[in-house]
Amino acid sequence: MRLYSATAILLSLMPGGVFAQTPAQPIPAQPIEDEEIAMTFNEISQRAGRIEPMLDQLRPNDWIAKGAADTYLAQWTSLRQQFRAIQDDMANLTQHPGQLSESLKALFRLQSTHTVLDSLMAGTRKYQNPALADLIESVASENNADADRFERYVLQIADYKEQQFAVVDREAQRCRATLSRQPAEPARPARKNQ
Secondary structure, three states, X not given: OOOOOHHHHHXXXXXXXXXXXXXXXXXXXXXXXXXXXXXXXXXXXXXXHHHHHHHHOOOHHHHHHXXXXXHHHHHHHHHHHHHHHHHHHHHHHHHOOOOHHHHHHHHHHHHXXXXXXXXXXXXXXXXXXXXXXXXXXXXXXXXXXXXXXXXXXXXXXXXXXXXXXXXXXXXXXXXXXXXXXXXXXXXXXXXXXX
8 A cells, every 4th residue: 555645745734844845746737626626536435435345344353362463453443434434524525625624634534544454454364364455455556546636636725725825925014014114103192181
C-alpha cells in the first residue's frame, strides 16, 4: 500500500511557511472540476463499501487463540468503523466539495485506514488466509489513483485559500498604510460641566 504525505499537506497550508510554495506534488495547471472530484468521491466510497463485507470474513478472535496479538482485534474493529466513516465522508464531500477542513479530515482518515489495513492484512496472511488478504489489498489498491487525485484536489483547495488569504492580507496592509498617512484629528478642548 502507498503511504501518503499528510505532513506535506500540513506544511503547504502554513501561510508564509518554508514549504508554502513547494508542496509535495505540483498543483496541476488544470484544476480538478467538481464533477470529476465528485466521481472520485463516489468511487472511493464504493470501494470502501466493497471492502467492508470482506473484513467481516476475518476472524481475529480465532487469531488470538492461535497466539496473535490482541491488537489485531482492535484494528479489525476500528477498520470496520473507519470504512463506514469513509463512505459517510465521501457522501458529505460530494454534496459540499471545496470544504478544506472536511476534505483534510477525510483524506487523513483514508490514509490512516490504509496504513492500519496493511497491518491487519499481515495478520490475515499469517493467521487466516493469504488469498483473502491479497483480495482485500487488491480492492484497496484500486483507490491509489483516486486517493492521489483527492490529495491533489485538497492541495488545490489549500492553494486557493492561501491565495485568498494573501489578497485579504495585502488589502489590509494597504488600508493600514492609508490610515497611518492620514493626519490626526486636532484635539478638542474639554468641556466644563456647569
